[in-house]
Amino acid sequence: MITLSDIEKVYQTKTIETVALQRVNLAVPKGEFVSIMGPSGCGKSTLLNIMGLLDVPTSGVVTIDGQPIKSYKDKELAHIRNEKIGFVFQSYHLVNDLSVLDNVELPLLYRSGVSGSERTKLAKDALEKVGLSARTKHFPNQLSGGQRQRVAIARALIGNPAIILADEPTGNLDSVMGEEVMNILLDLNRNDGTTIVMVTHDENMAHKTERLVRFFDGQQVSDSKVFDLQTV
Amino acid sequence: MIKHLFKLVWNRRRANFLMIMAIFFSFLVLFGTISVLVNSWQNYKKPLGFEPERIWYVNIQHYQTPKDEVRVISEQLVRKLQTLPEIEHVALASGNAAYSGWSNMMGLTRGNLQRGINNVTIQGGDFKSTMDLNVVEGRWFQDGDEFSNQNPMVITQDIKQFFFGNESAAGKKLKSGDKEFTVIGVIEAYRTNGELNSDAGTFMRVSSLADTSRWVENTLYLRMKPGVTSGIEEKLLKEAGSVATGWKLDVKYMDQMRASYMKENLTPLLIFAIICAFLILNVALGIFGVLWYNINKRYSEIGLRRALGATANQIYKQFLGEILVLATLGLVLGSFFAIQFVLLDVMGMQPEVYYYALGISIVMIYLLVIVCAFQPSRQAAAIHPALALHEE
Ligand SMILES: Nc1ncnc2c1ncn2[C@@H]1O[C@H](COP(=O)(O)OP(=O)(O)O)[C@@H](O)[C@H]1O
Ligand SMILES: [Mg+2]
Numbered sequence: 352m353i354t355l356s357d358i359e360k361v362y363q364t365k366t367i368e369t370v371a372l373q374r375v376n377l378a379v380p381k382g383e384f385v386s387i388m389g390p391s392g393c394g395k396s397t398l399l400n401i402m403g404l405l406d407v408p409t410s411g412v413v414t415i416d417g418q419p420i421k422s423y424k425d426k427e428l429a430h431i432r433n434e435k436i437g438f439v440f441q442s443y444h445l446v447n448d449l450s451v452l453d454n455v456e457l458p459l460l461y462r463s464g465v466s467g468s469e470r471t472k473l474a475k476d477a478l479e480k481v482g483l484s485a486r487t488k489h490f491p492n493q494l495s496g497g498q499r500q501r502v503a504i505a506r507a508l509i510g511n512p513a514i515i516l517a518d519e520p521t522g523n524l525d526s527v528m529g530e531e532v533m534n535i536l537l538d539l540n541r542n543d544g545t546t547i548v549m550v551t552h553d554e555n556m557a558h559k560t561e562r563l564v565r566f567f568d569g570q571q572v573s574d575s576k577v578f579d580l581q582t583v
Numbered sequence: 584m585i586k587h588l589f590k591l592v593w594n595r596r597r598a599n600f601l602m603i604m605a606i607f608f609s610f611l612v613l614f615g616t617i618s619v620l621v622n623s624w625q626n627y628k629k630p631l632g633f634e635p636e637r638i639w640y641v642n643i644q645h646y647q648t649p650k651d652e653v654r655v656i657s658e659q660l661v662r663k664l665q666t667l668p669e670i671e672h673v674a675l676a677s678g679n680a681a682y683s684g685w686s687n688m689m690g691l692t693r694g695n696l697q698r699g700i701n702n703v704t705i706q707g708g709d710f711k712s713t714m715d716l717n718v719v720e721g722r723w724f725q726d727g728d729e730f731s732n733q734n735p736m737v738i739t740q741d742i743k744q745f746f747f748g749n750e751s752a753a754g755k756k757l758k759s760g761d762k763e764f765t766v767i768g769v770i771e772a773y774r775t776n777g778e779l780n781s782d783a784g785t786f787m788r789v790s791s792l793a794d795t796s797r798w799v800e801n802t803l804y805l806r807m808k809p810g811v812t813s814g815i816e817e818k819l820l821k822e823a824g825s826v827a828t829g830w831k832l833d834v835k836y837m838d839q840m841r842a843s844y845m846k847e848n849l850t851p852l853l854i855f856a857i858i859c860a861f862l863i864l865n866v867a868l869g870i871f872g873v874l875w876y877n878i879n880k881r882y883s884e885i886g887l888r889r890a891l892g893a894t895a896n897q898i899y900k901q902f903l904g905e906i907l908v909l910a911t912l913g914l915v916l917g918s919f920f921a922i923q924f925v926l927l928d929v930m931g932m933q934p935e936v937y938y939y940a941l942g943i944s945i946v947m948i949y950l951l952v953i954v955c956a957f958q959p960s961r962q963a964a965a966i967h968p969a970l971a972l973h974e975e
Contacts, residue, residue, distance in 0.1 A: 396973070405890055406969040426894050433892020442974050444887040448594040453587075460587055461892035467586065506891075518974075 352381040352514055352546040353402050358411035360397050371397040373569045375411070384540040384547045386557035389566030395550040396518055398566070402548060403436050403516045404428045416513060433461050437507030439517035443499040445491040451478065451502050452487040458510040477505035481535055497528025504535055508545070515539065517549040521556060533559060588904045592912070599909055605869050606913025609862040610948050614921045616855040618940035622932045623779045623852065631681070632739065632772025633714040637811070638837035640680060641803035645830055653799050654792045656827050661707040663826045664805065669815050671806040674708035678802035681777045682840035691757045691786065693746045700742060701775050701785040706792055706800045713806045721753035721768030729791040736764040742784035743769045764788070779848045867955045870906060874959035877902070885963055886971025899964035906956040907949070914945055
């Protein structure tokens with residue numbers, strides 16, 4: 352579903368050069384749920400941004416759904432992001448001035464040919480999936496962290512993307528709420544076959560996924576089936 | 584998308600309220616100022632009907648001179664002045680000329696039509712040549728008209744239009760009370776309120792100085808020859824004094840009268856224009872402020888929208904669109920009040936003036952908003968999504 356070949360990312364500022372990713376080769380097959388772990392600053396977010404076409408690698412090729420990304424033209428990237436990728440962030444990134452329903456509808460606003468009533472219906476369906484049907488008219492600041500993250504997940508899945516990229520989705524949540532969010536992601540993966548790449552600091556969460564990739568200082572240091580880990 | 588923009592603006596209404604009010608007030612003041620400007624301009628474009636250059640406007644005071652003598656001396660004075668080489672034409676007539684501040688209205692009727700009209704009585708000399716009037720129909724007064732029992736009158740084009748429409752006016756009658764006048768000619772215009780103001784139209788008639796039933800007009804109109812300067816005023820007064828001993832002649836130059844009229848009328852306009860400029864500057868700064876604030880505060884929202892599939896161009900359009908929605912709200916509110924003004928006819932102008940002013944003000948506000956929002960919106964569109972979404 353996503354393949355990274357020889358990806359390198361170097362951040363160049365006036366004074367320093369930071370190598371965020373080095374020779375990363377990673378293939379995430381369709382339907383897989385992968386966890387990415389590693390210490391802070393090791394390049395996990397950078398990796399996700401490159402997978403999600405939010406950032407351009409310094410070198411290397413990203414292939415999404417069999418299509419290598421050749422040109423990084425804004426319009427094409429935006430289109431792929433909209434059609435194929437759903438994002439979930441640690442700090443939710445909900446628009447505070449929009450109701451829950453409007454927040455969830457956002458991705459469809461950038462998709463042509465979806466009518467207003469269709470958007471509303473799909474947003475309600477998505478909210479139902481995350482168990483928030485009763486909160487459509489609320490505003491983000493009227494919700495708990497766990498609820499907010501569930502809204503963000505509803506927003507990520509409304510466009511029916513093949514891939515969900517989640518950057519520390521439970522990072523701001525206590526264990527109970529984190530558990531809820533994790534279960535939703537697991538359901539999505541199992542029931543809808545959505546490919547999920549999740550960055551996490553939580554070993555417990557990581558061990559619920561199928562595969563765990565560890566990073567250190569911009570490099571992959573291990574890649575294992577979680578099944579293997581548990582038996583070894 | 585438009586609905587989404589309205590939603591965003593509405594949900595942020597508290598933050599947007601001041602901006603909408605600023606746009607609303609600027610629009611109203613702009614509308615008022617532009618109405619006056621358009622009105623003045625439309626008046627200015629219309630023919631004045633006479634030529635104020637080189638006209639000396641002379642007010643006469645007769646003091647103790649007995650009435651009968653005033654009539655004789657006035658006649659002699661006109662004749663004397665006509666002989667002076669510096670003077671092209673002379674007329675003795677009522678003083679209600681443009682820029683003089685005088686008016687002399689009289690009601691005229693024809694059937695059911697009636698209208699108050701400015702009334703000029705000519706008592707000597709050649710008023711048409713002096714003022715350079717333009718006869719467009721019929722004829723000007725000729726000798727003997729002052730004694731005619733037909734009461735000949737010359738009217739301006741707008742009066743003719745009012746009473747006779749497109750028909751010819753010559754030979755037709757107009758009444759003032761019991762007195763009946765006969766129209767003998769139509770002149771293009773004689774705007775006694777000056778070029779920036781509208782007026783009610785004018786009619787002219789002649790009377791003889793010998794006619795003791797009428798008072799003696801005490802304003803002389805002198806058309807000086809080109810190149811004649813105010814330096815000859817003293818000589819002129821001396822010549823006049825040789826005929827009209829003991830009278831006082833007070834000379835004003837019509838082009839100067841006109842200049843001060845212009846100044847008096849344009850100064851308030853200028854002040855309003857300056858107020859407008861300040862309000863507009865205020866709106867401009869407000870838009871900049873709101874947008875910069877928005878872009879900083881909504882940094883992550885921009886990143887998020889990009890992640891969800893918005894192109895840079897769509898971000899640009901969104902920010903521009905939000906400001907346009909704000910402007911539209913301010914303008915709708917403003918237009919509502921502006922239209923009330925128009926319906927109540929607070930400013931007393933032609934309806935078309937308001938339509939022009941409304942159109943011009945709306946376009947100006949939109950242009951202003953677009954110009955101010957352009958750069959910040961571009962900036963918002965240029966924000967890198969990965970940076971905007973970056974979290975520690
Ligand atoms: N925009 C940037 N400019 C410069 N350096 C950056 C930028 N973004 C990330 N980095 C650096 O790249 C490295 C990896 O960052 P990041 O991918 O955010 O790490 P993680 O998500 O694993 O904590 C860090 O050293 C970070 O400081
Ligand atoms: Mg990170």
